[in-house]
Amino acid sequence: MRIEIVEVGPRDGLQNEEEILSPQTRAKLCDKLAAAGVLRIEATSFVNPKLVPQMAGAEDVVSGIERRLGTSYAGLVLNEKGYERAIRSEVDEIRYSFPVTETFAKRNQNVTVADATALAGRLVERARLDGVRVSITLSAAFGCPFEGRVDPEVVLGIAERVGEAKPDEIILADTIGVAVPKGVRELVAGVLSYGTTVGCHFHDTRNTGIANAIAAVEAGATVLDASVGGTGGCPFAPKATGNIATEDLVYLLHGMGYETQIDLNALIECARWLAEELGKELPGQVHKAGTFEPVAG
Ligand code: ZN
Numbered sequence: 001m002r003i004e005i006v007e008v009g010p011r012d013g014l015q016n017e018e019e020i021l022s023p024q025t026r027a028k029l030c031d032k033l034a035a036a037g038v039l040r041i042e043a044t045s046f047v048n049p050k051l052v053p054q055m056a057g058a059e060d061v062v063s064g065i066e067r068r069l070g071t072s073y074a075g076l077v078l079n080e081k082g083y084e085r086a087i088r089s090e091v092d093e094i095r096y097s098f099p100v101t102e103t104f105a106k107r108n109q110n111v112t113v114a115d116a117t118a119l120a121g122r123l124v125e126r127a128r129l130d131g132v133r134v135s136i137t138l139s140a141a142f143g144c145p146f147e148g149r150v151d152p153e154v155v156l157g158i159a160e161r162v163g164e165a166k167p168d169e170i171i172l173a174d175t176i177g178v179a180v181p182k183g184v185r186e187l188v189a190g191v192l193s194y195g196t197t198v199g200c201h202f203h204d205t206r207n208t209g210i211a212n213a214i215a216a217v218e219a220g221a222t223v224l225d226a227s228v229g230g231t232g233g234c235p236f237a238p239k240a241t242g243n244i245a246t247e248d249l250v251y252l253l254h255g256m257g258y259e260t261q262i263d264l265n266a267l268i269e270c271a272r273w274l275a276e277e278l279g280k281e282l283p284g285q286v287h288k289a290g291t292f293e294p295v296a297g
Contacts, residue, residue, distance in 0.1 A: 003258045004040060004223045005246060006199070007033050009274070010061070011042040011076050012243055013231030015054045019278045023057035027064030029274060033228060034068040036266035038246070042095060042225075045076035046085040062089040072133060078109050083123055087130050096123050097137035097173070100155050103146035104139070117158055121165040135223075136162050137171040137201060141187065143178035145236040152187050159191045169197035169223055174212065176236050177205025181215030188219040199223025202244050204283070205234045209244035210252060217258065224249060229271035229282030245284025247271050251291065264291055 010029050014021060021029075030043050043065065049056035058075065065073060074093035075086035086094055098116035099105045105113050120136045127134035141155045159170055170191055172184075184200065191198045200216040200223070202209040213224055226249045232242025247267045250260055264286075271287035 001258050002222070003217060003253055003260055004199075005038060005250065005260050005262060006040040006042060006074070006223060006225045007038045007228060007246055008042040008201070008225045008243060009033070009227035009229065009231050009246065011045050011055070012201075012225070013227035013229070015045065015052055016232040016235060016242060017054065017278055019280070020054050020056075021277060023060035024064055025277060026061045029228075029270070029277075030061070030065045030073065031068075032270040032273065033267075034065075034071040036270055037260075037262040038267070039070065039261055040072045040074065040093070042074045042076055043091070045078075046082035046089075047076075047078060058085065059089050062091060074133075074135075077123075080119070080123070083126065087132070091132065093133040093135070094123065094127050095135050095137060095171075096120060097139050097171075099140045099144065099175070100138050100158050101140055101144040101147045101150060104144050107146070113158065117161050120162045120167070124165040124167045133168050135169045135171055135199070136165075136167045137173050138162070139173040139175045139201075141172040142174045142183055143176055145176050152183070152190065155187060156190045159196075160194050163191070163194035163196045167196065169199050171199040171201050171223065171225065172216075173201035173225075174203055174209075175201075176234055177203035177209065177240065179212050180208055181211050184212045184215040185219040188216050188221045192220045197222060199225065201225035203232075203234055203240070203242065204230060204244050205237055205240040210248060213244055213249055214252065214256075217253070228267065228284070229274050229287060230284035231274065231278070231282055241283040245271070245282070245286070247286040248284050251286045
């Protein structure tokens with residue numbers, strides 16, 4: 001069974017790091033990830049650099065990448081302006097994300113959930129015409145920093161409307177890292193019933209990220225976001241760790257018999273390199289402990 005890993009370190013990871021890396025270094029990170037066999041990379045986000053200085057020079061990141069055949073390079077967008085920048089940069093894939101609660105949607109993107117949902121439909125249509133892959137992320141799908149617990153029925157209602165536009169996949173994001181496996185299983189199964197490919201995006205804010213990832217996969221999710229080294233954080237929990245670490249996830253998935261096409265040793269090297277670039281220890285564990293190859297026979 002194949003699981004698609006979408007490496008979000010260059011975007012979600014670095015966006016929440018204090019240290020700002022140059023577009024050249026961010027492009028190099030993408031190249032190292034691709035060389036390790038990562039087939040989908042969220043290279044950057046096309047947002048206002050005044051608001052997110054870590055993502056300044058998004059166009060330079062994409063043009064600085066040595067494109068590897070078979071690897072899909074994605075740009076995160078939050079609105080049509082971002083979409084247009086991403087398309088001009090010639091990304092292979094658009095990822096559009098919006099929060100499922102009104103307060104968060106208003107604060108993050110200054111939109112209503114209804115308008116954001118309608119935009120998802122329009123962007124899927126445009127992406128089809130532009131010939132790029134498109135995924136829609138429902139952020140704060142398990143809990144909102146402003147409204148607290150999110151009713152799964154509300155998320156399912158939004159997912160159903162988004163699913164009607166037929167994106168390549170719907171990603172359920174635990175933006176603030178509050179989900180637990182039981183809720184993950186229920187939501188993944190619910191969204192799968194609309195006939196879309198389902199992915200998940202977990203933050204390890206409360207040490208539940210990896211458990212949630214396995215629950216998601218066992219419930220039928222086939223795409224998982226992760227960031228190399230576990231870079232990043234949670235904008236609403238200043239001391240929190242970031243996304244689940246790609247190398248930890250890959251170690252676990254391979255051990256369970258899932259395929260990812262990723263060379264774990266090369267990925268570990270990439271995590272160690274990134275820790276040096278950022279000048280700090282990263283929360284991922286397998287890049288510190290190393291792999292473990294049981295002796296055959
Ligand atoms: Zn995230």
